[in-house]
Amino acid sequence: MEETNTENKTLEEKQVENAILWKQLTKRNEQFMMGLDKILTQANFDEEQKEKKYHQMMTELLASQKAGTTARQLYGTVSECAETILKQEEENPGRSSDFLIAVDGGLLLGSIFALISGVTLLTSKQETALGMGIISLIMNYVVGGIAMLIISKYTPDNNAPKGKKGYGKYILATTLAMLLWMLTMTLTTALIPISINIPLSPYFYIAIGAAGFAAKIYLKKRFRITGSIF
Structure with missing residues (x-):
């Protein structure tokens, strides 16, 4: 008790x-x-x-x-x-703290899109193509972590009785979290001027993305983070 x-x-x-x-x-x-x-x-x-x-x-x-x-x-x-x-x-590891799960998720989602941005710029035929600015890059990690934390809280329970596994809540939470993330990224890019939200070199995005993945692997092992999506 x-x-x-x-x-x-x-x-x-x-x-x-x-x-x-x-x-x-x-x-x-x-x-x-x-x-x-x-x-x-x-x-x-x-x-x-x-x-x-x-x-x-x-x-x-x-x-x-x-x-x-x-x-x-x-x-x-x-x-x-x-x-x-x-x-x-x-x-039988217990669920890690919300902070650690958010950091883990943010490093994953943020690094994926940092790498995508870098590779896209490198392979683009348009010489004037610009990637997301530095503020957008930072917000990508922060809001991505919050979105992944929200999703993790509604992961379906496959051991629950039929009809109570929580798939409906999971789909709704995932949809809203991704909308929050995309809306934040869109508004950040549209409203913050380039003079402040400075675009960076494609190699910088790739380096940041690779470092983010390395940090995720290290922290997950170091603090035995459990309860995250991946």
């Missing part, structure tokens, strides 16, 4: 509750949790998942320490406990 109640709380609310629980631990159990926190932090364990796990563990510890049971007796050594948590996370 504790885990279910914690699920819908914000990260800040979880941290406040956990701080209160932490103060009630015995010195030995507190040292155990400090050692565990150090290992999980070094492993870049998701902050929200970490607070959720700590809430569960400290609730169990407070109930057990009254009978003299220690954290080591419940969970093994600090290293063993951390290894178990990381293994469970690897096998």
Whole structure:
């Protein structure tokens, strides 16, 4: 029941509750949790998942320490406990934060169109052809990330009963998100003068697109981003 109640709380609310629980631990159990926190932090364990796990563990510890049971007796050594948590996370990763999912999606969508813009300019027979300006390029990444985040929140649940999988909401969310992205790009290009929204070299677009893809791959692996579309 504790885990279910914690699920819908914000990260800040979880941290406040956990701080209160932490103060009630015995010195030995507190040292155990400090050692565990150090290992999980070094492993870049998701902050929200970490607070959720700590809430569960400290609730169990407070109930057990009254009978003299220690954290080591419940969970093994600090290293063993951390290894178990990381293994469970690897096998059943939870959804990453909205920020990480937006960054991942923005790097994907923005980089695709940066590459398309660069290649199109290189192969264009019109010498005066211009690509999207630098402000449009930046907005492409930002709004693209927001659009991908919206879509990810409405991904159909194939395990849900028939009629409740959410395909209708997914199609609607995808359509609206893409319209938002295209409208933003169109308005940015049409309303911001070229003197400010400066067009760039096709090689620059290609370089930015390639760097964006590299950053996406690195960040996805580094922070184990889950819940994104791709």
